[in-house]
Amino acid sequence: AQKVTQAQTEISVVEKEDVTLDCVYETRDTTYYLFWYKQPPSGELVFLIRRNSFDEQNEISGRYSWNFQKSTSSFNFTITASQVVDSAVYFCALSETMIKAAGNKLTFGGGTRVLVKP
Amino acid sequence: DVKVTQSSRYLVKRTGEKVFLECVQDMDHENMFWYRQDPGLGLRLIYFSYDVKMKEKGDIPEGYSVSREKKERFSLILESASTNQTSMYLCASSLLAGGNYNEQFFGPGTRLTVL
Numbered sequence: 001a002q003k004v005t006q007a008q009t010e011i012s013v014v015e016k017e018d019v020t021l022d023c024v025y026e027t028r029d030t031t032y033y034l035f036w037y038k039q040p041p042s043g044e045l046v047f048l049i050r051r052n053s054f055d056e057q058n059e060i061s062g063r064y065s066w067n068f069q070k071s072t073s074s075f076n077f078t079i080t081a082s083q084v085v086d087s088a089v090y091f092c093a094l095s096e097t098m099i100k101a102a103g104n105k106l107t108f109g110g111g112t113r114v115l116v117k118p
Numbered sequence: 119d120v121k122v123t124q125s126s127r128y129l130v131k132r133t134g135e136k137v138f139l140e141c142v143q144d145m146d147h148e149n150m151f152w153y154r155q156d157p158g159l160g161l162r163l164i165y166f167s168y169d170v171k172m173k174e175k176g177d178i179p180e181g182y183s184v185s186r187e188k189k190e191r192f193s194l195i196l197e198s199a200s201t202n203q204t205s206m207y208l209c210a211s212s213l214l215a216g217g218n219y220n221e222q223f224f225g226p227g228t229r230l231t232v233l
Contacts, residue, residue, distance in 0.1 A: 009158065035221065043127075045161075045208065045224040091160060105176065106222060108153075108160035 002027045004094050006109035013082050014117050021077040021112045023092035029053075034068065034075045035093040035106065045091070051075065082116045089113045121145070122225035124209050130231045137196040139228050141209030148214035150192035151222060152176075152184065155206040167192055168214065199232045206230075 003026040013019050025034065036048040049059065051068050059066045063080045079086050092109040125140035143150065149168050153161040153176075163176030165184040173184050181203060185193045192211075196203055206229050210222040 004160075006160075037224075043206070043227040045210075047221045047223070050221055093161075105163055105166065106151075106161075108162070110158050110160040 002029075002094050002096065002107040004092055004107050004109035006092055006112050008112045009110065010113040010115065012115045012117065015084060016081050019079050019082050019086075019114060019116075021079075021090050021092075021114070023075045023077065023109060025073050025075065025092070025094045027094060027096065029096045031096075033095045035095070036066065036075075036077050037091045037093065039089040039091065039111070041088070048077075079114070082114075084116050084118055087114060087116045122209055122211055122223050124207075124225040124228050126228050127226060128229050128231075130233065131196075131199050132233050133200060135196075135199050135232075137199050137230065137232075139194040139196075139207055139209075139230070141192045141194070141211075141225055142190055143192075143209075143211040143223070144190065145211065145223075146189065147211035147223075148189070149212045149222075150186065151210040151212075152182075152192065152194045153208045153210065154178070155208055155227070161208060164194065199230075201232050204230060204232045 005024045011019055032053045034051045037045045038048055039045050056068050065078045067076045089111045091111045093106040095106050122143045131137050151166040152164040155161045162178050164182050165176050167173045167186040170189050183195045206227050208227045209225040212222045213220040
């Protein structure tokens, strides 16, 4: 069975500090996808990034960066120079590759609440 | 922009009532999903549907049923609400995978309280 673990339940930082969110996953599939979503106080989950299991290159998007390490089954997320608007709950998720014409299923971690103080 | 809407942001019901949560998406997505979100547990899949009138159980289907009569609409039904179904319910939709995975787009959620 698939499993996603986000060991940090809450992280509190002061604005401009960097913050790294850990994500460790378990799967028996050789091909899979990993995701990060952000849930601001409004409640709606916002898609941040998708990475497939064959692409281990790190990715940077503005102040966000992701470190995918297949050898340790980790897909960590770093916010550089955090801002108050980054305060949200962040979810890591895992999906198996579809081999039939049916819906994809995401397995979510428990989420990490990030609080950025001014 | 993909838009997923849910019929209510907040709902209060009594134990034993039949509850309907409605979700509508406007991007012609084949897949639709219902999750519940609880603190520390993340999102857990209740049911999903990949076509009209088709449904598949997720990880926690007990106590719930679903209906998909039209492509754009996916309903979650609590036949007899119980207090342990107090939770945040999130609907999502996505394109059919077809060999490539497509991200899910989420609605704003319905916070259901069962008294």
